[in-house]
Amino acid sequence: MQQTTRLSFSQKHPFLFGLMLILVAVALFWGAMATLRFFIGDNDLISTQRVGVINVQGMLLDTTPYVEFAETLRHDDNVRGVLVRVNSPGGAVAPSQELYNAIRRLAAVKPVVVSMGAAAASGGYYISAPATLIVANPATLTGSIGVKMELGNVQELMSRLGVQHISLTSGELKNAGSPFQAMTPHEREYLQSIVMDMYEQFIQAVAEGRDLPLEDVRKVADGRALTGRQAQQAGLVDVLGDRYVAMDELLTLCNATSPLPVQEGPEEERTLLQEIFMSVLPQELTSRMDGSQYRFFF
Numbered sequence: 176m177q178q179t180t181r182l183s184f185s186q187k188h189p190f191l192f193g194l195m196l197i198l199v200a201v202a203l204f205w206g207a208m209a210t211l212r213f214f215i216g217d218n219d220l221i222s223t224q225r226v227g228v229i230n231v232q233g234m235l236l237d238t239t240p241y242v243e244f245a246e247t248l249r250h251d252d253n254v255r256g257v258l259v260r261v262n263s264p265g266g267a268v269a270p271s272q273e274l275y276n277a278i279r280r281l282a283a284v285k286p287v288v289v290s291m292g293a294a295a296a297s298g299g300y301y302i303s304a305p306a307t308l309i310v311a312n313p314a315t316l317t318g319s320i321g322v323k324m325e326l327g328n329v330q331e332l333m334s335r336l337g338v339q340h341i342s343l344t345s346g347e348l349k350n351a352g353s354p355f356q357a358m359t360p361h362e363r364e365y366l367q368s369i370v371m372d373m374y375e376q377f378i379q380a381v382a383e384g385r386d387l388p389l390e391d392v393r394k395v396a397d398g399r400a401l402t403g404r405q406a407q408q409a410g411l412v413d414v415l416g417d418r419y420v421a422m423d424e425l426l427t428l429c430n431a432t433s434p435l436p437v438q439e440g441p442e443e444e445r446t447l448l449q450e451i452f453m454s455v456l457p458q459e460l461t462s463r464m465d466g467s468q469y470r471f472f473f
Contacts, residue, residue, distance in 0.1 A: 229440065235265065238270040242277040256286035259289045289421070290421035297320070297321070305383075312415070315402065319399065322373040
């Protein structure tokens, strides 16, 4: 009687077996790399004197990752100083204030140098003000100190379409700025007072951060954008130069005689689709994505 040969899984399914081997090999490789990075790379970085780099990019709508990374660097005694690289046209008011406060706390315990890229305007300048030193390219667009609020109104369109809007409120100002009704003088005065209060907070923050008289800040705080060179003349920027100049300035403030290892962050988590979305939409529209009725932004 002939004995039947039993085939193994690899013989029955060579393709699946080969695929499984590849997946296991990849998993082992990445596991080994992560272990090596932990015991050699990251562990070495943790115990090394170094400088931190905070990369602030795009609209300031959610500054939580920047704030958290700044706090990490602030509490790390091995971080001698921090470079804040700013490429931002501005953003929402409160998130800009949160990052301003984080950088102010950081600058209170170690040198902080801001390096301005293509733009560090409005909220981008706001977060830069408390740094130990500000470095900008001669053609960097910065300044733009001010606050604005934009509201649409579709009352006439609704009337032409024969659509009536009814709103019940608990107070006369609860519906101020509604796009479905004309703004009354009282509502305009009320909303303007909010804008001006935020504006006063802005110039106060700049005056304190730059150690400038309030009146000197007011002279250039009419919303105008400035080049880096103009900003230096106005006392808003200290040194003209690129990122490498800023790093040299930081190392000098840290009393470092040679370059130090760099710890950069925070890690960027936006997808490619989000990057395209944020770059295509205008500043005004991307500043409104919090869904609030009132849209105040720097």
